[in-house]
Structures are given as structure tokens and as C-alpha cells.
Ligand code: ADP
């Protein structure tokens with residue numbers, strides 16, 4: 001047997017990266033969540049070769065203080081929580097302080113930032129090295145740019161698992177779409193290999209919101225869906241439910257957000273399936289973009305970095321409300337009379 005040794009910080013980070021950084025799409029998710037947590041109102045995303053060569057996210061958020069820049073790249077360093085009380089009430093998308101450390105251990109990462117009120121921007125860079133980055137002056141307006149080059153250049157075993165550029169980009173685009181649907185108030189621009197793919201101005205009015213949904217889900221979805229907005233005992237459900245004429249052979253146009261977070265949940269899926277049961281052919285999948293809002297105290301949004309489950313305190317009530325709201329929205333799609341709630 002060999003003797004026990006401490007892992008180097010770099011290797012420890014690379015092992016942690018194995019859990020959160022699976023592909024370019026996972027990097028984009030972490031970077032966009034950081035931008036949103038920083039209060040960004042505009043996020044520009046530049047991608048080359050599906051993000052394997054380059055991923056750049058630039059935001060106009062709160063920025064990072066010069067002295068904090070090296071810390072931002074360290075593991076278990078976060079500005080989002082301080083103690084257990086904060087953890088229980090966490091309202092940000094991230095809080096583990098792991099993402100940038102993980103990503104920077106498997107790529108060449110440059111972080112440039114200018115916080116509010118600073119007259120100078122600063123930059124740190126890592127190259128999968130141990131964690132002692134130097135800080136140098138840079139030019140940048142208020143906000144932050146994270147540039148990730150050559151993902152997995154030093155972990156060839158991971159790189160081997162990447163699929164074609166087309167597949168990787170579609171995963172990445174899907175992440176951007178989800179986050180763009182979760183925050184109508186933020187502008188998102190996505191470019192791939194220099195070509196604009198998504199250009200989403202902030203959407204304040206209802207008409208602008210419809211336009212965003214059309215840009216993300218396609219105009220046909222908006223035309224062939226019904227807009228709903230319903231409220232019952234502290235629960236609100238609003239958004240767009242696709243008509244049976246706009247069903248899909250795959251469950252690939254289904255977005256459900258609980259208090260602004262995209263979730264995938266068995267109870268929700270079941271309620272939706274029941275509501276569509278007698279209007280969809282077998283093997284067809286409904287389409288929807290739905291937002292549920294409720295008191296955060298009665299829902300436990302699972303905070304695992306990659307899972308999407310939630311736990312409702314009163315699951316039965318949520319199920320009933322969801323089912324009956326959707327069932328009613330589709331009432332005129334049903335031939336003949338059927339009793340509401342019939343299962
Ligand atoms: P977490 O998001 O869990 O705190 P990260 O590793 O993703 O951990 O980021 C570490 C820290 O770096 C964050 O807590 C935040 O203070 C800072 N940070 C990262 N990205 C940004 C950004 N785009 N704007 C402002 N601060 C950021």
C-alpha cells in the first residue's frame with residue numbers, strides 16, 4: 001500500500017469538476033447563473049466550436065472587487081452565503097463556491113471585472129495551474145467577463161466524451177433558452193462561430209414577453225398555444241399551454257418554472273399528462289411554458305447543482321390546481337362532455 005497524501009488543489013478541483021462540468025453546456029449554465037446572481041440586465045454569450053474552443057460570457061452585473069478576484073477562482077469561496085441561516089434562506093442560483101474553481105481547473109480561464117464605482121478593471125487568469133493567479137489591470141466597463149478556452153485540454157479522458165459540435169451546441173443553446181425564459185427582464189445575446197443565434201431584448205410588456213417566447217420556442221408555438229393566468233389560495237400559474245395541434249413526438253418543448261427556477265418534477269409531469277390525456281394521441285407530448293409562483297416557504301427547491309426536483313409541502317393541492325387549470329384551458333379542445341377531474 002502507498003502512503004496517504006493530500007491531493008494538490010488542482011487535482012482536487014479537477015475531481016470536483018467531474019461532478020459539475022460535464023460539457024460546455026454545464027459551463028454556460030454556471031456562468032449565466034453567476035451573471036444573474038450579480039444582477040446583470042444584459043448578458044452577451046460568444047461561443048466557438050460549441051464552446052469547446054471558446055466560451056465567453058460578458059455581463060453588466062455588480063462586478064468583483066480587485067482583491068476578491070483570486071478568491072473567486074478558489075474552491076469553497078462564495079459571496080452568496082456566510083452561515084447556516086443564509087443557506088436555509090438562499091435566494092441566489094449558486095452558493096457552493098465551486099463552479100469557477102472547477103471550470104478553471106479544466107480549461108484556460110480568464111476573469112475580468114470592474115465593480116461599481118471602481119475606476120479600473122482587473123483580470124486574473126489560470127491555465128489549469130495550481131491556484132495562485134496574479135492580478136493585472138485591464139479595460140472593462142462595469143460588470144464581468146469570463147472567458148473559458150480549450151475546455152478539457154488537460155483532461156483528455158473527459159474530452160473524449162464530448163459529442164459532435166452540433167449536439168454540444170444544442171445542449172448549450174437549450175441552457176440559454178431555459179435561463180432566458182426564466183428572466184424576461186434580462187437581455188440575452190448568443191453568438192456561435194460569429195453568427196447571431198439568439199437576440200433577446202429585455203421583455204417588459206406582455207407583447208414583448210410573447211415575442212421572447214416566440215424567439216425561444218418558435219412562432220408556431222405561440223400561435224398554437226393558449227395563454228393562461230390563474231390563481232388559487234396563494235398559488236399562481238401563468239404562461240402558455242400548447243394546443244393539441246402543436247404536440248410533439250418528443251418531450252422537448254416543456255418548460256416549467258417554480259419561483260423562477262426551471263424544474264422537472266414527477267408530480268408536475270403527472271398533472272400535465274392527466275390534463276392532456278384525452279386530447280392528445282398516444283405517444284405525442286404536450287408543449288408548454290409555465291410559471292408557478294408560490295410562497296417559498298411551502299416549496300423546497302432542491303439545491304443540488306444538476307438536479308431539477310422540488311418538494312411541495314402540499315403536493316396534492318399543487319397537483320389539483322395544475323390539473324384543473326390546464327384541463328379548463330383545454331376544455332374546448334375536447335369532443336363531447338367530460339366531467340372535470342375525471343381520471
Ligand atoms: P458561487 O456562485 O456558488 O458563489 P462560483 O464559483 O460560481 O461560486 O463563483 C464564485 C464567486 O465569484 C461568486 O460567489 C461571486 O462572488 C463571484 N462571481 C462569479 N461570477 C461573477 C459575475 N459574473 N459577476 C459578479 N461576481 C461573480
Ligand code: MG
Nearest residue numbers: 030034094099
Ligand atoms: Mg456560481
